[in-house]
Structure formats: C-alpha cells, structure tokens
Amino acid sequence: MTIMKMIIAIVQDKDSNVLSNEFIEADIRATKLSSTGGFLRSGNTTFLIGIEDERIEEVMKLIEKTSHTRGQFMTPQVNMDVSMDASAAYPVEVQVGGATVFVLPIEQFHQF
Amino acid sequence: MTIMKMIIAIVQDKDSNVLSNEFIEADIRATKLSSTGGFLRSGNTTFLIGIEDERIEEVMKLIEKTSHTRGQFMTPQVNMDVSMDASAAYPVEVQVGGATVFVLPIEQFHQF
Amino acid sequence: MTIMKMIIAIVQDKDSNVLSNEFIEADIRATKLSSTGGFLRSGNTTFLIGIEDERIEEVMKLIEKTSHTRGQFMTPQVNMDVSMDASAAYPVEVQVGGATVFVLPIEQFHQF
C-alpha cells in the first residue's frame, strides 16, 4: 500500500500561480485556499496536497524553487500598551517571504 | 475517552450545499472553506470536520452519497515549453469530480 | 530538535481580529482562512498555526481568553422530510460561540 501524507504549504500570492502550474505539470493535485496573515497580513495562498510519501521531496523542491523572498514596506503596528518612539510612524522595509510548509500524517485517504 | 479525528473533505461547489445539509441533519459540525484547484481549477469547497473515531464511516457515506462525478468541458492548458498539437485549442470533456477525503490523527481537541 | 505541532483553530469572525493581534504580540505566526459553517452558518475564521510543542498551552490560553460565547438569533432550518411544528417559523436565540481547536502532529516543518 502507498503511504500518503498531507502537505500544507503557505506561499505568497505572487508565487501561487507559478506554483499551481508547476504542480499541474508534475501531475500533483493541489487544492488552493485564499489566506492572509502571518506577521505582515499580506495575502497568501494555502495549498492542500495529498501525496505519496516518496514524492514529498519533489513537492518541496517545487515549492522552494518557486517561493521568493521579497522586500516589502510595512508600517509597524502601533500598540496601545507600549510607549511609542518616533520611528513607529514610518514604513520600514522587511524581507517577506518564502513559504511555510507542513507535512502531516494521514490515516485514511479516499477518492469518490 | 473518545478518540477524535479530523476529516478534511474537498468536494465540488455544486455538491457542497447538499452535503452541508446532510451534516446538519446528522448533527455533524463542519466548517466550510472556499477553495479552488485540482487540475481543472474549478471551484470547490473544503470541509473541516472534527469527529469521533466511530463516526468516520458515517461521514464517508454521506460524502460518497452526495459527491457526483460530472462531465465538464475544459480547454487544455497551453504550456510554453511543449510543442502544441492542433487539438490543444479545443475544449475537451473530462470527468470531474467526486470528492477527495483525508482522515488525520489529532492529539488534542478543545471547545471553548 | 524542537517538536512542532499544527494548531487549527476556528473562531468567530467577531473575535478574529483581536486574536490576530494577540498572536502578533506573542510572536506567533498564524495564517487566517475565511470560513463559514458549523450549525449556524455564521462567518468564522480558521487559523493555521505552526508552534513548538511547549507553547501549545500559551496558544490555548490566548484563544480561550479571546473567544466569546454570544447569543444569536437563528431561524431553524425547515427540513422537507420532517413534519413541521408551528415554532419552526420563528427565530430562536441560541448560544453561539467560542472556538473549536485541534492540535495535530506534524512530521516535517520547513520554511523557505
């Protein structure tokens, strides 16, 4: 029997179409969910993938190849409970990116 | 102690309302997420369900009963890196459907 | 090595912004997905969180603190296959709430 895993991958919106196409070319079925958040609240995409154990590495390589780290300007959040310094009002550039990937065990996998 | 599992079920949008109602009638709490993708990029719905181990079969039967395979026309995707043949420009009918279902182990389940 | 878990938390929309901010303050990365359902079909938010094993309790406390049970009026669903009684036409107040939280084991966690 083939052992299956679930991969949950969160990637930036800007990379998600390219990654979708990579998955299609590689015959990997991925379901896309629109998501937000992480620290920068920017838009991202959550992929759900059911995959054979021996193809996990291949999926990881596609995600790594496609996910780019980018500079992004953000205005630091103002918290009421901390004293603000002057710099808090200006946008700062931070590196955003990449992808966050989880591999989960599954007990059953069915297709109807 | 009751052993709980998480069921993640991806079904076509056309079947999702009927399935929601089946879950309500059976007193099964399901959270719905709007999703897309798989190969045909069509709209689908991802259900998250926390369920007692001994009710998994019941959930599977509801999903199987509700999920229909349908013919759908799609225009094959044109890849830049492969040579096209003439048929690539025409929509073709493919069987879409059903449902993809994962059962995952969980370590803790809380309701607040 | 740090053992990581995935927490999937479903909270009401009304509580989700406060909870997001709590997570940011605590330096906990959470991805948000817009979801619906459960019995009342009301809007809710599904958080995906990758977290070190020893911080699970902290995440639970934040969710419990933030999630409120509320009264909400709903019109009971009319099922065709059961005989209706007169009360079915009137909205009733039910307690909605809180949060549903799952902790799942993960086998791999990567950030690219």
Ligand code: NI
């Ligand atoms: Ni690139």
Ligand code: NI
């Ligand atoms: Ni039918």
Ligand code: NI
């Ligand atoms: Ni409160």
